[in-house]
Amino acid sequence: MHALNLQAKPLSLADRLADLAVDALIDEADLSPKPALVDRRGNGAHTDLHLGLMHASALSLWPAFKEMAEAAVEIGDVDSTLREAIGRIGREGEQSMLATTNGVNTHRGAIWALGLLVTAAALEPQSSSANAVSLRAARLALLDDRYAPKPLSHGAQVALRYGARGAREEAQLGFPSVLQRGLPQLKRSRANGHGEQNARLDALLAIMTDLADTCVLYRAGEEGLHAMQSGAQAVLDAGGSASLSGRRRLHELDQQLIALNASPGGAADLLAATLLLDRIERDGILQGAF
Ligand SMILES: CC(C)(COP(=O)(O)OP(=O)(O)OC[C@H]1O[C@@H](n2cnc3c(N)ncnc32)[C@H](O[C@H]2O[C@H](COP(=O)(O)OP(=O)(O)OP(=O)(O)O)[C@@H](O)[C@H]2O)[C@@H]1O)[C@@H](O)C(=O)NCCC(=O)NCCS
Numbered sequence: 001m002h003a004l005n006l007q008a009k010p011l012s013l014a015d016r017l018a019d020l021a022v023d024a025l026i027d028e029a030d031l032s033p034k035p036a037l038v039d040r041r042g043n044g045a046h047t048d049l050h051l052g053l054m055h056a057s058a059l060s061l062w063p064a065f066k067e068m069a070e071a072a073v074e075i076g077d078v079d080s081t082l083r084e085a086i087g088r089i090g091r092e093g094e095q096s097m098l099a100t101t102n103g104v105n106t107h108r109g110a111i112w113a114l115g116l117l118v119t120a121a122a123l124e125p126q127s128s129s130a131n132a133v134s135l136r137a138a139r140l141a142l143l144d145d146r147y148a149p150k151p152l153s154h155g156a157q158v159a160l161r162y163g164a165r166g167a168r169e170e171a172q173l174g175f176p177s178v179l180q181r182g183l184p185q186l187k188r189s190r191a192n193g194h195g196e197q198n199a200r201l202d203a204l205l206a207i208m209t210d211l212a213d214t215c216v217l218y219r220a221g222e223e224g225l226h227a228m229q230s231g232a233q234a235v236l237d238a239g240g241s242a243s244l245s246g247r248r249r250l251h252e253l254d255q256q257l258i259a260l261n262a263s264p265g266g267a268a269d270l271l272a273a274t275l276l277l278d279r280i281e282r283d284g285i286l287q288g289a290f
C-alpha cells in the first residue's frame with residue numbers, strides 16, 4: 001500500500017481553460033520589448049502599472065474564467081441566459097482585478113475578449129479551431145445583456161469623438177484583428193524560423209497596424225493612432241523583430257509612443273487572445289481534462 005498518492009488529479013475542462021487564459025495573459029505581459037507597454041524592461045507609457053501588478057491581476061482573474069467556462073457547460077447554448085451569466089461574472093472579475101490592483105485598470109479589455117473566448121471554447125470543446133471558437137464568441141457578444149451598466153467609458157468617449165469602433169465591435173465581428181492579423185503573422189514568423197518571442201512580437205505588431213485601439217485614441221488622439229499603426233507596419237516592412245533593421249525600428253516606435261503617451265493596451269489584450277486561440281487550436285482543450 002502506498003502512503004502517498006502522487007498521481008495528479010485530472011483537471012476539469014473549466015480548470016484547463018482558466019489555466020490557458022491566465023497563461024496567455026502572463027505570456028503577453030512578459031513578452032519584451034513591447035512598444036510603450038508594460039514588459040520585463042519596465043512600465044512603458046504607464047505610471048501606475050508594473051509587471052508584478054500585471055501578473056497579480058492575471059492570476060486574480062482565474063476564478064472568473066473558470067466560472068465562465070462552467071456556465072457555458074451548464075447552460076450549453078449561445079443564448080441570453082449565458083450572455084447575462086458571463087456579463088455578471090465578468091463584472092465580478094473586474095471587481096477582483098480592481099481589488100488586486102488598488103483600482104488600476106489592468107485587464108478590462110482582456111476580461112471581455114478572453115472571457116468570451118473561454119466561454120465559446122467550453123461550449124463545444126470538440127470544435128476548437130480558432131475560427132469556430134471566435135465565431136461562437138461573436139454570437140455571444142452580439143447578444144444584449146439587460147444588466148450591463150452603460151458608463152461613459154474611455155471607449156465610449158472615443159467612439160463619440162472619433163467614431164472609432166472598439167472592443168465590443170472587435171468581438172462582435174469575430175475578432176478580425178486576431179484571425180486576420182495576429183494569428184497569421186504568428187504562424188508566418190514561426191515558419192520563417194524567427195523564434196517564439198520574435199513571432200509573438202510580430203503578431204502584436206501585425207495587430208497594431210490596423211487596430212482602432214481606444215486606449216491609444218483616448219490618450220493620444222488620431223496622431224497617436226497613426227503613429228502606432230504606421231510605426232508597427234514599418235517594423236514589419238523592415239523585416240520584423242527578428243531582423244536588425246526591424247529591431248531598430250521597434251525601438252524607435254517604443255520611444256515615439258512613450259513620448260506621445262500612447263499605450264496600445266487594446267492591442268496587448270488582442271495578442272493575449274491570439275496566444276489563447278493558438279494554444280487551444282494546437283493542443284486542444286480536452287487533453288488532460290475530463
Ligand atoms: C464591452 C466592454 C469591452 C466595454 O467596452 P468600452 O469600449 O465601453 O470600455 P473601456 O472601458 O474603454 O474598455 C475597453 C477595453 O478594451 C481594450 N481595447 C481597446 N481598444 C480595443 C479594440 N479596438 N479592440 C479590442 N480591445 C480593445 C482596452 O483594454 C486595455 O486597456 C486597458 C486600459 O485602458 P484605459 O482604462 O482606457 O486605461 P488608461 O488610459 O491607462 O487609463 P488612465 O490611466 O488614463 O485612467 C487595459 O485594461 C487593457 O485591458 C480597453 O480599455 C466590456 O469591458 C464590458 O462591457 N464589460 C462589462 C462586463 C461584461 O459584460 N463582460 C462580459 C464577460 S466576457
Ligand SMILES: Nc1ncnc2[nH]cnc12
Pocket residue numbers: 028029036037038039044046049054106107110263264265266268269
Ligand atoms: N502589457 C500591458 N501593458 C499595458 N497595458 C496593458 N493592458 C494589457 N496588457 C498590457
